[in-house]
Amino acid sequence: MRYLPQTDDDRTAMLAAIGAAGIDDLYVDVPRSAWRDGLVDLPLHQGEMQVERALAAMAAKNLHGGNAPFFLGCGSYRHHIPASVDALIQRGEFLTSYTPYQPEVSQGTLQMLFEFQTMIAMLTGMEVANASMYDGASGTAEAVLMANRVTRRHRAVLSGGLHPHYRETVETYARYGEFEIVSRTPSPDGRDDLIEAIDGTTSCVVVQTPDLFGRPRDLTKIAEACHAAGALLVAVVTEVVSLGLLMPPGAMGADIVVCEGQSLGNPMGFGGPYVGLFATKSKYLRQMPGRLAGQTVDAEGRRGWVLTLSTREQHIRREKATSNICTNSGLCALAFTIHLALLGEEGFTTLARLNHEAAQRAAERLEQVKGVSVLNETYFNEFTLRLPRPAIGVVEDLAGRGILGGVPLARFHPDDPGLSDLMAVAVTEMTTAEEIAALADGLAEVLA
Amino acid sequence: MTTTSGNRGLVMDEPLLFEQDAPGRCGVDLETPEGRPLKLGGLERKGAIGLPGLAEPQVVRHFTRLSQKNYAIDAGFYPLGSCTMKHNPRLNEKAVRMPGFALAHPLQPESTVQGALELIATLAHWLTTLTGMPGVAMSPAAGAHGELAGLMTIRAALTARGDARKKVLVPESAHGTNPATATLCDYAVESIPANERGRIDIEALKEALDQDVAALMLTNPNTCGLFEDEIVEVARLVHDAGAFFYGDGANFNAIVGRVRPGDLGIDAMHINLHKTFSTPHGGGGPGSGPVVLAESLVPFAPLPYVVAGEGGFRMVEHDPSGRSFGRLRAFHGQMGMFVRALAYMMSHGADGLRQVAEDAVLNANYVLARLKGAYHPSFDGPCMHECLFDDRTLKDTGVSTLDLAKALIDEGFHPMTMYFPLVVHGAMLIEPTETESKATLDQFCDTMLALMEKAQAGNAEWFHESPHLAPWRRLDETAAARNPVLTWSPEQGKNAAA
Amino acid sequence: MSDRLYTKDHEWVEVDGDIATIGISEHAQEQLGDVVFVELPEVGRSVAQNEDAAVIESVKAASEVYAPLTGEIVEVNEMLAEDPAQVNADPYGVGWFMRIRIDEPSELDELMDEEAYKDFLADLE
Known part of the structure; x- marks a missing residue:
């Protein structure tokens, strides 16, 4: 088996060093009733060529953006990815490294995340951004949870122009989180009645721009109404390329901006993995979920980066963490950063x-x-x-x-x-x- | 030694992208726009974004140089306990880039994506067969997201039977995601202590199990690297109390192909495809965390899911029964991770996967056997896929677990997991995985033994200053947290943080 | 010997009339390591004894600071938001956290004096 370096001689020598008669000795703590002496009912191992053929046969059954006239969007877009993006993300030092918890040997990932955070802040017109989320939809749910924490209120208003998958995701998080969601229905004529829905109990209003129908939304008035009522405005962008031409949500008064970043560097890939972008104002930093890379110096005074403010996160705060999220979307964030650096x-x-x-x-x-x-x-x-x-x-x-x-x-x-x-x-x-x-x-x- | 350029041999000092900006320079050649009037309703951007301009060779060199500052499994041994840093086969990467997968859109008509749906269904079949569980929810984006899916499924099932339970039990040795997830589902978290053998304390569990407990979340093999040998009894107690048994499958690598969680009485368990099934960690994600489910939980699983029917595969996105708890993300799941994981599973097959578990356990026990004279194992007996030591033999040396780990960096190894699990003082959790050769393990163990000897001989100062040879010396995490600098700004000089 | 009183959660209390000044002990700051952030309660908030009143974060840990006494928060040490390092440098002086107007003076009897706290710490070893 090509992925296993141990020879039978190695195994014998190692068992002897351990003082075990056989591998079963190492599984003694498993209740006997749960031992499986035979193999599970699945095919046996195969060579690279056989596996490749089997998977290629499945892939070949799909129509896709490379072999058909193609016009799908709604949160996943077909863009050209420069060749160097894929070449660089396949460097083993990026592809096969872990979360950069040991900064002395992870400066590559950390510096990249710092560059990524800076680019996201620039694009969205915000002050700070995290090192990415799973995707735009779960990022939107996290934004609502964050707005609830900031305002200590529990009623979020969702625009009818919000991507229905995003709305459903927020509703799922709300279902057991004991907060209320007011969802407007998607309205082809553009009616949304958001300002009417804001009251003194509203934690945030969530508006997507361009919306589900493709219309860019002027957020200025909604932002004013939110702020007058002590609520936050969460702006959602499912097509990040639009920020090259449209006014950034931060300039229109948004307090939190969430984007789906797939459009840059990442293939549509039948829906994932994608990369959620998350930005906010400095004053809400402590309530922001997700990882952060921050600048510092090493013992010799050289500039470097570390993961910082991690006490907000689950591995330290456990049940009091800002979120249960443990991972970000590192490799997708890298692809995004390389593509945007080229552009x-x-x-x-x-x-x-x-x-x-x-x-x-x-x-x-x-x-x-x-x-x-x-x-x-x-x-x-x-x-x-x-x-x-x-x-x-x-x-x-x-x-x-x-x-x-x-x-x-x-x-x-x-x-x-x-x-x-x-x-x-x-x-x-x-x-x-x-x-x-x-x-x-x-x-x-x-x-x- | 300092150099004029700031470079040190092959380690290049690399400025930020923003510090290499020349306005108007560009790394792609695009067509020239026609200059049509905009149809944006007056909402066009007024100012510049501030993005830097670089040509392609600069971008390629920048990221190549950055990559060279990273440790990686491709380059060396990465014994991070609880993380399963195994070899990432490149066949996985080739497969995910096949245009039929990479260029398919998630909202295409089902008739045009039968191959993609078949792949998801096939992976689901492998996962349910390996775990002995009847159902699997494929959409969670990572392990913690899988935990959320599992607990929400449990909560939906309880709600459906009119049972509003309020507590989730979590052993004190658990991953931090467990209590954080329970809180997100609005459950109160009650911590269960470990016994002196590093397993869940059955008496404490009995005490805590009442009519208000919704679930027990238990990692097995647990975070001390031990199999919960009383797990069948644990499952019985949990079920007798009317609660569900959630298994954290982070450590499935130790038992894949040998033990099926379904046979242990587990009702729901997430599987980290990026651990057991070799999808790359990518410097911190993306992960993928499908959740296998018992029959009683299947109807409440999240949307969407794939079903096989007469006309081919279908994607169910709306639940006519109203029992599903809903959607956790956009689209269907981490498809790119599914392709990679299936490529890996098919390569190993039923026989290879069993060998994976056995070699992972063998390697960990070998490290345990070689180190246990100089290091103090936290618990007796064989371990599973990882071995755990405390810092007892470092006592009075002035050298901490952290110092020792940083000294490992100088020796060319990535540090082991430190200070986790929290139940062990100065914990060192070592997970070699099955993809390391005996020669690598021997070199690592020789190094560990030499470092302990050095620490006990009184070289505390040298350890405090480690690493000496890494691209960077120890970084000031206190300064980073007290005065957070999270973005570059034009005013910020190169040494602004100094 | 000072007049400071202590809790088992390593907070200290200094009483002046009906006002109690509260901070964390030398032992607590040592255990936490470099403090990087302190979140203080709003002035005017009423707290019950043992209720979460503030959060303190170091590089490696985050913990709650509990109100040792029932009462109303009348003042907080705003300077800690700017310069959390004061908690490490001078925990009994400029590194204080908050002042509470005492509602239940009898609660003071539950606290330890300096000697009792020293014994308590010795037992923890």
């Missing part, structure tokens, strides 16, 4: 503009399809189409023609008739004119 100011803002323009071209073309209209007047790289029949069927029919058309919003809310004919369409720098034409022609066919 830089110029590349990132240009990339955002290319996305926006590609979306405009697509919207203009798709609007010409008979029976199809574009719901949005404003959008970044994702907009919603209204179709003349239920979108789930249309998407299936498009898939039958080898086209991955978009996300039918009814997939999130099967029981909401107001959403049934809506399809969210995402367009990025990867989307070619041929793909747009294929979708337009495909739509015309399946709607005919």
